[in-house]
Amino acid sequence: MELYEHMGGAPAVRRLVEAFYPKVQAHPLLAPLFPEDIYPVMDKQELFLTQFFGGPPRYTMKHGHPMMRARHLAFPITAERADAWLACMKEALEETIADAELRKALWERLKNTAYFFINTESDEAEHTKSDGAD
Ligand code: HEM
Numbered sequence: 630m631e632l633y634e635h636m637g638g639a640p641a642v643r644r645l646v647e648a649f650y651p652k653v654q655a656h657p658l659l660a661p662l663f664p665e666d667i668y669p670v671m672d673k674q675e676l677f678l679t680q681f682f683g684g685p686p687r688y689t690m691k692h693g694h695p696m697m698r699a700r701h702l703a704f705p706i707t708a709e710r711a712d713a714w715l716a717c718m719k720e721a722l723e724e725t726i727a728d729a730e731l732r733k734a735l736w737e738r739l740k741n742t743a744y745f746f747i748n749t750e751s752d753e754a755e756h757t758k759s760d761g762a763d
Contacts, residue, residue: 631682631683631684632682632683632731632734632735632738633679633682633683633684634683634684635731635734636682636726636731636735638684639679639684641725641726642675642678642679642682642684643675644725645678645721645722645725645726646671646674646675646678647671648720648721648724648725649674649717649718649721650667650670650671650674652717652720652721653667653714653717654667656713656716656717658709658710658713659710659713659714659717662704662705662710673688673692675687676688676691676692677695677697680695681738681742682735682738697742697746698745698746698748701746701748702748704748705748705749706746706747706748706749707747707749707750707751708744708747708751709751710747711743711744711746711747714743715739715740715743718736718739718743719736722735722736
């Protein structure tokens with residue numbers, strides 16, 4: 630069985646996404662990267678995670694080839710931000726997925742991907758951040 634079915638299909642993916650983004654918006658390292666209106670991002674993430682966990686290719690049908698690393702190049706993703714993203718996701722998984730083994734499987738899949746999206750040295754991000762604040 631795919632992770633998608635195991636976790637409970639569409640409603641479970643939606644619950645996960647809805648638990649996740651408020652944490653992202655509350656995180657000091659992540660919040661500045663995201664738009665104030667988070668709903669379009671949530672919707673895209675719902676479509677993406679559906680196919681990422683082995684469900685129907687909802688993201689590709691609507692938005693084309695995911696090219697997810699490329700879509701993240703516009704944003705300075707440091708190791709710290711990848712850790713922050715994963716910390717938010719870990720909490721969201723704990724809140725919405727009861728089965729510890731399933732949680733671990735979902736987590737492992739996301740962890741490798743998040744580190745793969747790192748595209749910026751930490752110092753460079755610090756620099757960008759202070760430029761933005763000035
Ligand atoms: C590593 C840390 C990550 C950071 C800091 C990050 C940050 C972002 C940001 C800033 C956006 C754009 C929001 C906007 O539309 O303005 C975005 C979009 C998105 N992210 Fe991430 N992300 C990370 C990891 C991930 C991972 C691991 C996944 C999936 C497993 C993911 C899936 C997505 C999706 C599906 C979108 C929407 C893409 C689209 O525009 O179609 N992200 N992310």
